[in-house]
Amino acid sequence: MKEFDYIIIGGGCAGLSLAYELNLHNKLNQKKLAIIEPRSEYVRDKTWSFWKVSSHNFEDCVKKSWSNFNLRLEGSVPTQVNQCQKYPYQTIDSGLFYKKITDNLKKNKNIYFFNKIDGLNIKNSFVFNSVPEFENQDSHLWQHFCGYEITTKKDCFNDKTIALMDFNCEQKNNVHFFYVLPFSKNKALIETTWISKNNDNSLKDYDLQIKSYIKSNFFNPEYEINYKEEGAIPLFYPSNSNKNNKINIGTAGCMTRLSTGYTFLNIQDHSKYIRMNIDKIENLKRFELGKKYKILDKIFLNVLMENPEKMPDIFYKIFHRNELKAIKFLSNKSNLIDDLSIILKMPKWIFIKSLLN
Ligand SMILES: Cc1cc2nc3c(=O)[nH]c(=O)nc-3n(C[C@H](O)[C@H](O)[C@H](O)COP(=O)(O)OP(=O)(O)OC[C@H]3O[C@@H](n4cnc5c(N)ncnc54)[C@H](O)[C@@H]3O)c2cc1C
Numbered sequence: 001m002k003e004f005d006y007i008i009i010g011g012g013c014a015g016l017s018l019a020y021e022l023n024l025h026n027k028l029n030q031k032k033l034a035i036i037e038p039r040s041e042y043v044r045d046k047t048w049s050f051w052k053v054s055s056h057n058f059e060d061c062v063k064k065s066w067s068n069f070n071l072r073l074e075g076s077v078p079t080q081v082n083q084c085q086k087y088p089y090q091t092i093d094s095g096l097f098y099k100k101i102t103d104n105l106k107k108n109k110n111i112y113f114f115n116k117i118d119g120l121n122i123k124n125s126f127v128f129n130s131v132p133e134f135e136n137q138d139s140h141l142w143q144h145f146c147g148y149e150i151t152t153k154k155d156c157f158n159d160k161t162i163a164l165m166d167f168n169c170e171q172k173n174n175v176h177f178f179y180v181l182p183f184s185k186n187k188a189l190i191e192t193t194w195i196s197k198n199n200d201n202s203l204k205d206y207d208l209q210i211k212s213y214i215k216s217n218f219f220n221p222e223y224e225i226n227y228k229e230e231g232a233i234p235l236f237y238p239s240n241s242n243k244n245n246k247i248n249i250g251t252a253g254c255m256t257r258l259s260t261g262y263t264f265l266n267i268q269d270h271s272k273y274i275r276m277n278i279d280k281i282e283n284l285k286r287f288e289l290g291k292k293y294k295i296l297d298k299i300f301l302n303v304l305m306e307n308p309e310k311m312p313d314i315f316y317k318i319f320h321r322n323e324l325k326a327i328k329f330l331s332n333k334s335n336l337i338d339d340l341s342i343i344l345k346m347p348k349w350i351f352i353k354s355l356l357n
Pocket residue numbers: 009010011012013014015036037038039045046047048049050130131229230231232233249250251252261262263264265267
């Protein structure tokens with residue numbers, strides 16, 4: 001059996017972020033780390049975006065930052081632009097992220113990569129696990145989506161402003177919006193996003209949805225598809241258990257904000273926390289996003305499940321003339337005043353009804 005001080009199960013976003021953070025701060029000079037990752041090569045497979053409310057190690061992997069975003073309700077023209085200079089919206093290219101980290105880790109002789117856990121002594125190591133386990137998947141809400149990154153022949157995007165949520169599309173009794181990240185005037189990532197249970201295939205004709213959105217919103221442009229991504233983020237917590245010699249990280253470690261699906265920056269905060277406390281890891285208090293967010297997100301998702309048709313208006317109200325407080329709240333950095341400003345904007349009766357149910 002091979003012996004290691006630390007084993008990271010899953011070399012995806014959370015596993016690699018943690019390994020990089022430990023290596024960067026010289027925490028692996030005297031310790032041996034094994035990373036278990038089944039994929040045979042790393043290629044760009046995700047586009048991670050977030051409001052930059054805290055620092056992270058990957059500024060050099062940022063594809064673009066924006067200071068403006070808008071939301072659009074059904075049947076309306078895009079609304080006024082919301083500004084976010086203080087917390088710019090950043091997008092990270094996972095291809096650059098994987099390359100930066102793997103190049104860095106390969107230089108340390110104490111870091112080993114395996115594609116299976118067989119033959120490693122788990123009992124004598126401290127384990128960081130990023131492989132989530134799910135129960136009753138079909139009874140929960142997911143954020144599922146598909147995106148095309150396209151280059152158009154003629155300029156057709158406003159590259160200064162992202163469309164965070166464009167609800168001007170068919171809802172089919174669920175919550176559906178388009179998300180547009182304009183990298184330049186002729187290049188953008190366009191995603192169709194649903195919040196629903198993940199077992200309804202009638203919502204998954206994603207290619208058709210995106211093509212028709214591009215045609216009707218950007219004057220039927222000629223374009224090429226450079227890249228495609230598809231995924232589903234669970235809006236519920238996985239069932240991974242915590243043991244004495246194990247900490248769950250990433251999605252498995254409940255780092256996803258359930259009301260939004262944002263996870264990337266929470267993973268970075270969690271990695272920093274582990275690195276700062278690595279010398280007392282066995283007795284470490286578990287890192288959490290905050291109880292108030294867990295409670296408020298649960299109520300929010302109950303309302304969403306019962307009143308999907310009300311959600312575009314609710315999302316719109318959260319941001320309307322309130323963007324900085326909303327960003328802090330959705331990035332779990334809000335204070336009581338920020339929280340109240342969001343709660344007071346909610347339609348009271350449906351939230352009270354949902355609480356009573
Ligand atoms: C397409 C997509 C886009 C997203 N965009 C955003 C975004 O814009 N902003 C945001 O904040 N969040 C986003 N998320 C959510 C979240 O940030 C990502 O899912 C993120 O990758 C989660 O990191 P993770 O390490 O938990 O999981 P992963 O990155 O999926 O890593 C898990 C790793 O475990 C490996 N693995 C699987 N099975 C095993 C096994 N049995 N043994 C060992 N290893 C195994 C996998 O190969 C994988 O590399 C997105 C998610 C997806 C799917």
